[in-house]
Amino acid sequence: MFTKLLIANRGEIACRIIRTARDMGIKTVAVYSDADRDARHVAMADESFYLGESAPAQSYLRGELIVDIALKAGAQAIHPGYGFLSENADFARLCEAKGIAFVGPGSDAIDAMGSKSAAKLIMEKAGVPLVPGYHGDDQSNATLVAQAKAIGFPLLIKAAYGGGGKGMRIVESEAEIQANIDSARREAASSFGNDKLLMERYLRQPRHVEVQVFADTQGNAIYLSDRDCSIQRRHQKVVEEAPAPGLSDALRKQMGEAAVAAAKAIDYVGAGTVEFLLDKDGSFYFMEMNTRLQVEHPVTEMVTGQDLVKWQLIVASGGALPLHQSEVQIVGHSFEVRIYAEDPNNEFLPASGKLTFLREPEHSRHVRIDSGVRENDVISNFYDPMIAKLIVWDENRSRALSRLLGALESYRISGLKHNIEFLSNIAEHPAFASADFSTDFIGRYGEALIGGSRDDSDTAFSLAVLLQLLLRASRQVVQQGNQDPYSPWASLGGFRLNSLRSHSVSLIDDEHQTRHALVTQDGDSFRLPLGESELVLSGSLSGDQLLAEVNGHRSKVGFNADADGLTLFLPSGSYHFREVQGQVLEESASSEDKLKAPMNGTVVAHLVAVGDKVSAGQGLLVMEAMKMEYTIEAPFDGVVSEFFFAPGELVSDGSLLLSLTEEA
Structure with a gap:
């Protein structure tokens, strides 16, 4: 077994690998970029080395430098995690040439499955549908357009060397073919360094079911449960579960054996995942094979009781698989959800910034959290915006789902937008609870999952008013210093001769709406007019909890207060408020605002030229952030006057991208 391991990755997967290595008595070496100097994985490792600038191309994709560091540090093996260099055959070959164990399959197997088109030819010869x-x-272009027309619509264009939904486009008609080819090529080249594409008929409502396979150097190969990953947005998995619900024992066995056959066809070694599309009639079709550990591997660990990273290290060091197929046992059910810094109410735009407040659910044998961040860490715009993976387990699917809902309710984040409420809405949806879903689940139920007003908005506002008043009072005590506690100046009761004290509170909510409240204070209670009724509020602060009483109903509400405002954590989700300071102008989105960068990122392409006449809704410019493309559209008919950024240039959130003159 190895004595020292270098992890060629960052974030939660680096932290997760370090934990297993530590349990096995293996020393760990971390690598880091400028953005990750103070990252959690760096702090956890036994030693760490600097790679370069924040952009992946200048840091985590520098394969030769990483191998040199491993040799310098005396590491006998490199674990690539997932993403970055994990499926890079040239990097695996470099490790092989330098005598360093690559914790993954051999370079030939990566080559065989690295191209989705080549992989499909191999599967076709093996008889996989x-x-x-x-x-x-x-x-x-001529061939791709002709083939697209021959295949028919709807059509799916995919990056041949891709993954994670990058470089993937759905085409509904002939008129859309060329534009989607161009867009998919750009994203594929940016994300994977190769713009080769493949195309296939798009199945409307399939399920996405994958099988975890494992093979060693001694000819053993098995499958370790299956997973359902159908809940996706932009072709990226959001919720995963194991085992896949509703499969018959015969179908489960058939898919598992097909996955093992696929691995054996390329002499596979290590952990891999064979992904299938499962149609309603029970037919399944090969999609791709991922030659690495998957993001969702924890759900397989939870139901099998096995540590897959430990298995990887055993196999990479030449050992045999710990179990034979007949010894694999599946117990209970597990869910994983990916908690992202993103705004579901704004087309899931990624968010970057500081996690000013972070409280995770209590860890137990039922609840696991894989995370690479801590409170006050910064989510960088250079990498995937994942905050954490929340994994739950229980004896059956229903009980595991209850565990998931409870854990999501107690997960508290402030400082940037996140998708926790969106994940809770998925978990609470009747169709999800009954496992009646396919890959179009979010598209079909999007309105119920994402938008709309929340029933607790008035409750949240009243609690925010109470919290604001209590915080004001506590600040007054601090400002007055250590004076006589019996002094009338230390009292928070608001005593007035012949009248009640009044307080004015103005708050801006999540929807940028300003709400005003004129509150009267009677002793330690506050009277808040709300609509046609009046609420009597009182309470106190205990750490990060508001102990509130509203019309006789007492509750404990988690909160965070910082320079950015107040965040309340209610069962229905988190609510953020900012206090109005002085006169506030009404906020509205002007036409110019729609020509500003919606996030930090890079300009990819100009879709029109200066002097072009454009129509409202027409694409003007393409931006990329966190490996996803976004198109800036014309808010009105006009003429393009000027571009302020050229393709390849970095832009900051809110920067004006171009000038558009409205037609007279």
């Missing part, structure tokens, strides 16, 4: 499509080497 495939969805009709084109996987050829001729990548000319």
Whole structure:
């Protein structure tokens, strides 16, 4: 077994690998970029080395430097995690040439499965059913357009060397073919360094079911449960569970054996995942094989009781698989949700910034959290905006789902937008509870999952008013210093001769609406007019909890207060308020605002030229942030006057991207 391991990755997966290595008595070496100097994985490792600037190309994708560091540090093996260099055959070959164990399959297996088109040819020869499509080497526009028309619509364009939904486009008609080819190529080249595409018929309502396989150097290969990953947005997984619900024992066995056959066809070694599309009639079709550990591997660990990273290290050091197929046992049910810094109410735009407040659910044998961040860490715009993976387990699916809902309710984050309420809405949806879903689940139920007003908005506002008043009072005590506690100046009762004290509170909520309240104070209670009724509020502060009483109903509400405002954590989700300071102008989105960068990122392409006449809704410019593309559209008919940023330039959130003159 190795004595020292270098982890060529960052974030939660680096932290997760370090934990297992530590349990096995293996020393760990971390690597880091400028953005990650103070990151959690750096603090956890036994030693760490600087890679370079924050952009992945200048840091985590520098394979030769990483191998040199491993040699310098005396590491016998490199674990690539997932993403970055994990499926890079050239990097695996470099490790092999330098005598360093690559914790993953050999370079030939990565080559075989690295191209989705080549992988489909291998599967076709092995008799695995495939969805009709084109996987050829001729990548000319003429050939791709002709093949697209021959396959028919709806059509799915995919990056041949991709993953995670990057470089993937759905095409509904002939008129959309070329624009989507161009867009998919750009994103594929940016994310994977290769713009080769493949195309296949798009199945409307399939399920996405994958099988975890494992193989060693001694000819053993098994499958370790299956997972359902159908809940996706932008082709990126959001919720995963194991085992996949509703599969018959015969179908489960058939898919598992097909996955093992796929691994054996390329002499696979290590952990891998074979992904299938499962149609309503029970037919399944090969999608791709991921030659690495998957983001969602914890759900398989929870139901099998096995540590897959430990298995990886055993196999990479030449050992045999710990279990035979007949010894694999599946117990209970597990869910994983990916908690992201993003805004579901604004097309899931990624968010970057500081996590000013972070409280995780209590860890137990039922609740696991894999995370690479801590309170006050910064979510950088250079990398995937994942905050954590929340994993739960219980004896059956229903009880595991209850565990998930409880854990989401107690997860508290402030400082940036996040998707916790969105995940809770998915978990609470009747169709999800009954496992009646497919890959279009979010598209079908999006309105119920994402938007709309929340029933607790008035409750949240009244509690925010109470919290604001209590915070004001506590600040007054601090400002007055250590004076006589019996002095009338130390009293918070608001005593007035012949009248009640009044307080004015103005708060701006999540929807940028300003709400005003004129509150009267009677002793330690506050009277708040709300609509046609009046609420009597009182309470106290205990750490990060508001002990509130509203019309006789007492409750404990978690909160965070910082320079950015107040955040209340209610069962229905988190509510953020900012106090109005002086006169506030009404906020509105002007036409110019729609020409500003919606987030930090890079300009990818200009879709029109200066002097072009454009129509409202027409695409003007493409931006990329966190490996996703976003198109800036014209808010009105006009003429393009000037671009302020060229393709390749970095832009900050809120920067004006171009000038558009409205037609007279």
